[in-house]
Amino acid sequence: MSANSDSIQKIKVGVKPLSRPRRDRIIFGVCSGFARKLWISSNLSRLIFSAFTLFTAGILGILLYLIAFFIIPQDSIE
Numbered sequence: 001m002s003a004n005s006d007s008i009q010k011i012k013v014g015v016k017p018l019s020r021p022r023r024d025r026i027i028f029g030v031c032s033g034f035a036r037k038l039w040i041s042s043n044l045s046r047l048i049f050s051a052f053t054l055f056t057a058g059i060l061g062i063l064l065y066l067i068a069f070f071i072i073p074q075d076s077i078e
Helices: 030-038 042-055 059-071
Strands: none
Touching (some): 030 059
8 A cells, every 4th residue: 555545635624714804805804804704794794893892982892903903814815
């Protein structure tokens, strides 16, 4: 038997990891990234985030957005 037939091939299954897309972004792509991960519309994600920001007097929402921007990587060029 050859070494190739005994080895196990890794197959990537599932959804892409959370990342900020290069397209479909308005500011930094954070809401679009969450929308892709949650399988919802980008506009719905933006609406939910905007409502959250308004209900928290803006401070918490903006802070979380900036933290997400620095933590979530940008899509790689494919």
